[in-house]
Amino acid sequence: MSVSIEYIPTGSPVHRLHALTKLIFALAVLTISMLLSQPLPLLLLFFSLLGIAALASVSQEILSAVKGLLKVAFFLALLQVFFYPEGTVLFAPIPSLPGLSVTDQGIIFGISMALRMMVIVTSFLLFLTTTPARSTVLSLVEYLKVPYDYAFLFITALRFIPTFLEEVRLIGQAQEARAHDFSGGGPLARLKTIFPLALPLVMISLQRAERMAMAMETRGFGLPGRTYYRTEKPGAVDIMVIVALLSAVAAAVLLRF
Amino acid sequence: MPAKLTGRPLIEVRQLKHIYRSGGEALKGIALTIDAGEMIAVVGRNGAGKTTLTKHFNGLLRPTTGTVLLDGQDTAKLPVAQLARTVGYVFQNPDHQIFHERLFDEIAFGPRNLGLRGDELTTRVDSALKAVDLTDYRDRDPGELSRGQRKRAALASVLAMETAVIILDEPTSGQDYQESEQIMAILQELNRRGHTIIFITHDMELVQEHACRVLLIDDGKLVIDSPPRELFRQEQALTSAGLRLPPTAELEQRLAAFGIHSDAGTVEALAASIARRSSQITARDSFKENCSGGAAACQ
Numbered sequence: 001m002s003v004s005i006e007y008i009p010t011g012s013p014v015h016r017l018h019a020l021t022k023l024i025f026a027l028a029v030l031t032i033s034m035l036l037s038q039p040l041p042l043l044l045l046f047f048s049l050l051g052i053a054a055l056a057s058v059s060q061e062i063l064s065a066v067k068g069l070l071k072v073a074f075f076l077a078l079l080q081v082f083f084y085p086e087g088t089v090l091f092a093p094i095p096s097l098p099g100l101s102v103t104d105q106g107i108i109f110g111i112s113m114a115l116r117m118m119v120i121v122t123s124f125l126l127f128l129t130t131t132p133a134r135s136t137v138l139s140l141v142e143y144l145k146v147p148y149d150y151a152f153l154f155i156t157a158l159r160f161i162p163t164f165l166e167e168v169r170l171i172g173q174a175q176e177a178r179a180h181d182f183s184g185g186g187p188l189a190r191l192k193t194i195f196p197l198a199l200p201l202v203m204i205s206l207q208r209a210e211r212m213a214m215a216m217e218t219r220g221f222g223l224p225g226r227t228y229y230r231t232e233k234p235g236a237v238d239i240m241v242i243v244a245l246l247s248a249v250a251a252a253v254l255l256r257f
Numbered sequence: 258m259p260a261k262l263t264g265r266p267l268i269e270v271r272q273l274k275h276i277y278r279s280g281g282e283a284l285k286g287i288a289l290t291i292d293a294g295e296m297i298a299v300v301g302r303n304g305a306g307k308t309t310l311t312k313h314f315n316g317l318l319r320p321t322t323g324t325v326l327l328d329g330q331d332t333a334k335l336p337v338a339q340l341a342r343t344v345g346y347v348f349q350n351p352d353h354q355i356f357h358e359r360l361f362d363e364i365a366f367g368p369r370n371l372g373l374r375g376d377e378l379t380t381r382v383d384s385a386l387k388a389v390d391l392t393d394y395r396d397r398d399p400g401e402l403s404r405g406q407r408k409r410a411a412l413a414s415v416l417a418m419e420t421a422v423i424i425l426d427e428p429t430s431g432q433d434y435q436e437s438e439q440i441m442a443i444l445q446e447l448n449r450r451g452h453t454i455i456f457i458t459h460d461m462e463l464v465q466e467h468a469c470r471v472l473l474i475d476d477g478k479l480v481i482d483s484p485p486r487e488l489f490r491q492e493q494a495l496t497s498a499g500l501r502l503p504p505t506a507e508l509e510q511r512l513a514a515f516g517i518h519s520d521a522g523t524v525e526a527l528a529a530s531i532a533r534r535s536s537q538i539t540a541r542d543s544f545k546e547n548c549s550g551g552a553a554a555c556q
Binding site: 167170171173174175176177178179180181195196199200203204207 | 312315317336337338339341342344345346348350352353354355356366367370371400414415418
């Protein structure tokens with residue numbers, strides 16, 4: 001299963017929102033989904049997320065991720081259905097094990113649980129596909145006062161994922177060209193076949209890190225008084241969306257308690 | 258081992274297209290055949306498709322459409338590890354393959370995978386080490402070697418497999434002049450012993466001096482397939498593929514406009530023909546000066 005969680009630049013209204021707004025959105029959806037316990041409101045919430053995905057022109061990516069999630073959701077629901085003890089027993093597959101009986105509340109709980117998981121994952125996928133990592137990190141540094149070194153660490157890690165995948169591919173090819181067989185035998189044998197891949201990768205990564213550290217130092221990384229070329233300020237729309245999100249959370253809290 | 262001469266081409270590429278998963282069409286229909294014992298240079302600008310093409314010869318990449326036959330067998334149907342018995346591939350960056358703590362074991366990795374053991378293995382590894390002048394480092398950690406030495410170690414690790422075909426992706430990049438010459442001398446020697454050598458390069462002088470055939474790739478297409486001397490006559494095609502004539506070939510062409518002809522492609526030959534010509538000119542000029550009719554009459 002290859003689910004893309006990369007930023008997809010489509011320039012939609014959703015993309016134009018501030019990173020902070022979208023982060024608050026994902027957290028608000030998370031909170032609301034925790035407060036909702038019935039399948040129907042959760043389903044509505046889920047569909048509204050798909051609506052937002054369409055607005056952001058990332059439906060294709062989100063839907064393919066959702067398809068992958070369905071399997072996980074199904075197993076999650078099944079587990080809950082069988083192990084939820086309360087409610088009226090509808091049927092018991094193994095009579096000697098009363099703990100495994102299926103109840104009406106169990107079914108509802110299981111479906112809700114699965115939907116909740118889908119909602120939470122989808123909302124974060126929406127956040128990731130519509131927000132460049134750089135903007136996220138900058139807003140963390142500027143508004144949430146995360147130290148830049150940590151933010152840089154995070155940004156760099158994200159930035160190097162594709163590079164590492166490319167290295168893995170090349171190393172794999174180089175060893176295959178020397179007649180190395182990666183698909184060898186049992187689990188232990190297979191673990192051994194990984195060495196020719198893993199060791200060059202570690203060496204290359206260390207070299208790269210060292211070179212990068214030097215390149216950064218020569219360009220003055222770590223000097224105090226860092227300024228930013230690009231600063232992004234939340235606009236009026238952002239304020240409105242944030243207020244709406246916070247009221248929605250407040251409403252959900254009030255309805256629940 | 259030199260390839261057996263079966264009469265059919267060693268490598269046959271038919272209407273090969275390759276589209277990467279990211280959607281880029283790297284090869285747009287390439288057809289060519291390579292016979293056993295050839296020494297071929299593959300040239301073209303970065304991103305033209307040189308590496309993509311050569312990686313099809315040992316199954317590292319599979320055709321999107323079209324076929325690549327190695328000794329008559331469809332490479333798409335065979336695992337790379339098996340094709341590696343016939344085709345060796347030296348990658349551009351040696352650090353993509355080095356992982357042993359002892360150079361000997363690094364060089365022995367390929368031959369061991371081919372099932373070699375004992376004395377034969379040792380002999381092969383030692384002669385490969387000797388060929389690339391790294392015998393003194395036999396029991397050292399390859400990590401201690403310089404980049405140039407690591408590059409030659411990677412070459413040795415493929416040499417030791419004694420494949421009929423050896424493909425090299427920019428074998429001389431990052432090497433100084435002497436090291437480059439050394440590597441090319443090794444390749445020529447292997448070629449003389451019957452190995453088919455295919456090397457990717459940006460160095461047109463290497464092409465001029467060492468290749469018997471050049472494949473010019475541009476934008477995923479095989480633009481020219483000819484001996485180097487013929488390629489150098491098509492300056493237009495070279496320029497539009499982002500390449501430049503080697504200096505001696507360029508000088509030959511400029512001099513041809515003055516009636517000085519030479520096509521040996523070496524500095525010595527050019528110097529000799531210039532010297533010949535200038536002594537003719539000196540002779541004529543001294544005739545002019547001595548001519549009683551004066552300069553006007555001579556013209």
